[in-house]
Amino acid sequence: MKRNKQIDVKRALALAGTFNFLCSCAGACLLPFLTLYFRQLGLTPVMTGFVMGTKHLIALVWSPMTSLLSKHYNKRRVVINSSLVCSVAVALVLLIIPPADVRPQTATCNMSDVSSSPTQSLGGNLLMSSVGLTTSSTSTRPIINTALVSQSGVSDNKSAPVVTSKPSLYQHDDDDHPPLSQENVSVVVNDSLAELSSGTVLHQTTGPVATPVRNKRSMFQSGSGGEGEKTEEKDGHFGFLGSLKVMDTHHQLFFLILITVSVWESVSAPLEWTADDGLYEYLDFADAADRYSSIKVWGLLGAACGVGGAGLLVSQIRCLIADQTPRSAVHFYCYAGVAALALPVATYLPLYLNKKRDRANGLLKAAQLVRGSPRALLCAVTTLLVGVASSAVDNFLLWQMQDHGSSELHMGLSLALGLLSQAAFPLLAGQVSKLLSPGKVLAVGAASLGLQCFHYSFLWGPWAALPAQVLSCFSSGALWWAVKVQCEDVATPGAERSVWRIYSALSLHLGSGLGSFAGGFVAQRFGLTWLFRGVAVCVMLWCVCLPLLQWKAPLQRRINYSRLLAADASEASDSESEQERDWLDKALENDRSNNNYGQRINH
Structure with a gap:
């Protein structure tokens, strides 16, 4: 006779509590700050809401489906481990997506800049980023945005310069060419506006930074119709990828983030349902299902530690490698690190397969x-x-x-x-x-x-x-x-x-x-x-x-019959009638008498 394996309920609860703590801590390191990172990249509120809404709807459909499939094929542990690894890998892909040209909130390393309101400084950031300054030795003449010209009272005409979008004045590529001061910027801008008002047209210089940037769609439509039409027709054969190439930077950014977040949610959604089902069936098999609810408290504590610890850590970091690497990347690294700690615990997580359910x-x-x-x-x-x-x-x-x-x-x-x-x-x-x-x-x-x-x-x-x-x-x-x-x-x-x-x-x-x-x-x-x-x-x-x-x-x-059967009979009052106190017993006796009566008739 095969001997049943001894079930250690305390060990199972300890492993389950640790796993929930680590998973909740990993998610809290990143997920609450995710929309803030989208804002930093340049997504609008509509784009951010659409990305997050898609994420929730994928979880609504995909979580029960994957949990059901993992049970049907008895692959719960494989699904849990794969979900942990793949979710970390896909989440880190978000770090390589480049931001839009004009961002509502620029990533700075100076802690004193935090007190400034992004919405109030939006106009200033756009104004400063719209003025492209060339720091190379071969060109010192800026390219002026037409929006800046129109705001300054210069009439729009056919000979207006081409719109260009340049980095901020406070960013520079070479230490030999330091950024211009605000006074120099105002002098150069005023000089350029005077030339524009007098009818002088700015010509392209030999420097690579001063090359005008045009819309890709207009580039395809320009010319005599030969090469541009062929290029546009060639891109049309690629379907969505071809249309993505000719989009503006904001829509390219939106679709890249939407695709990445959708894949991320698809690989991470099965984790919670699959682990909960296996653990609950394990405790139910050990007649300890009533202790399952205590595990949820560890999830809340883990989330509190994750969001508080990540916020404290990121606030203490001034810069990482360069200005192009924002401090928000630390949230992704914390998410990956804590999820890696949960992987060994998932290997020993107690799971059970109840095929009757x-x-x-x-x-x-x-x-x-x-x-x-x-x-x-x-x-x-x-x-x-x-x-x-x-x-x-x-x-x-x-x-x-x-x-x-x-x-x-x-x-x-x-x-x-x-x-x-x-x-x-x-x-x-x-x-x-x-x-x-x-x-x-x-x-x-x-x-x-x-x-x-x-x-x-x-x-x-x-x-x-x-x-x-x-x-x-x-x-x-x-x-x-x-x-x-x-x-x-x-x-x-x-x-x-x-x-x-x-x-x-x-x-x-x-x-x-x-x-x-x-x-x-x-x-x-x-x-x-x-x-x-x-x-x-x-x-x-x-x-x-x-x-x-x-x-x-x-x-x-x-009617909860288990509570009625577990109730103490001494709690009943002596003044109550026999029928009100023992109505369940009398119903059972009547049922037995009816069965005996039916048996006598058959005989």
């Missing part, structure tokens, strides 16, 4: 349970709205903080405080449950998120976002506690995790994806301040309507 049918059944309960539907709508509102915070909060002088240190510590506050809610759950029902806690959690967004719209300094992070104890901690209680009420035995995943997918992926698309358009059209105010108003209006809808919805509570 059908996850696909479980998710469909969970969706039917949520649809069949009015209160569960209200909870689903609330989580979807919370996901939409949270996407505005996740994508553009650091932009808002940066506009008000916050550095990576302020950002990292603020986000870490919010995660620690969320992890502390289980300590208050007992007291909150005595004061408020789960439905009211759900409304309070959504209202707290609205208050946070309203506070973010009135930031006034680097540390101004810090007080609002304390509300994360209720906006995230209390809200998801109420969702968990709702899952226990509506789910049948064994379907609690499936119902929980329905709610988390609605909020973290579907709601965040839709909110990213809409938030990017609102931020670009009306600004970040009105984005947060609009989100706060929408969430507050729903919090007013939610208690009324919950009051109108019928209360349907599932």
Whole structure:
């Protein structure tokens, strides 16, 4: 007789907690700061929202599919290890994507520059970058942007110089040619404007820096029609790659980042679902599934350490190799380093394959349970709205903080405080449950998120976002506690995790994806301040309507037979009747008597 292998539950929980800590720490080193890096490269709010929305929608579809396939072919450990390695490799590809010519926020190594607002200095950066100065010995005449000429009162004409985009005046390629001072720049610009007003046309010099840059599409269309048309026709045969070559730099940057992030999410999305399924089935096989929820706390602590540690580390680094290598690259290196530490732990991670569980049918059944309960539907709508509102915070909060002088240190510590506050809610759950029902806690959690967004719209300094992070104890901690209680009420035995995943997918992926698309358009059209105010108003209006809808919805509570059987019989009052105390026993006796009666008839 084959002897069963001894299961060490404590060792399994320790490995699982360490793995969740390291994975959450690795993701928090980079993901909260990712949109800030996109802004530094030159993406607009619409482009950033589209990239992040695509990322969430890929996770919504691809996570359950890959988890199901890995279970079907019994390749969970291979999927986990491959996801860790490939996600690091693809994430580092983002570092080699060149930025756009004109960036809303330039990467500087001077810590004193952090206090300046990027939106306020945008016009100055564009003005300075639009004036190309040649530092070579063969050319000292600048090429003037037509936008600068038109602002100076010079009329546009056919003989205007060609528009060129040059590096900043404070960047130089050779130590022998130091950058020009601001006084010299003004003298040269005024001299050039005087020549333009007198009708003098600037000619191209022999220096390579002064070569005018034209649009690639206009280059293909110029000439007598022979060589240009052939080149354009040749590029058309390459489809998307051919069209990418003739795009402007901003759209090239957008599509390169979109493709890279899509591949990155495709390889990293299977990690969480696959590891959670294998670990839960392992603990369930060892009759320790009730201890699975304790592992999630380690994930929050790891995320707090990752975002706070990365912000502190990046804020202390002045420069890396050169000005072309921004300090934001440290976030990618921290992500790669911590993910490498998680790889050996994943090799020994306890996993189990329960072939009797059908996850696909479980998710469909969970969706039917949520649809069949009015209160569960209200909870689903609330989580979807919370996901939409949270996407505005996740994508553009650091932009808002940066506009008000916050550095990576302020950002990292603020986000870490919010995660620690969320992890502390289980300590208050007992007291909150005595004061408020789960439905009211759900409304309070959504209202707290609205208050946070309203506070973010009135930031006034680097540390101004810090007080609002304390509300994360209720906006995230209390809200998801109420969702968990709702899952226990509506789910049948064994379907609690499936119902929980329905709610988390609605909020973290579907709601965040839709909110990213809409938030990017609102931020670009009306600004970040009105984005947060609009989100706060929408969430507050729903919090007013939610208690009324919950009051109108019928209360349907599932009978928990395990709690009834585990209840102490001494808690029952002596004044209660025999029928009210032992109704379950009498029902079982009646069932047995009916079976005996049927057997007597058969005889």
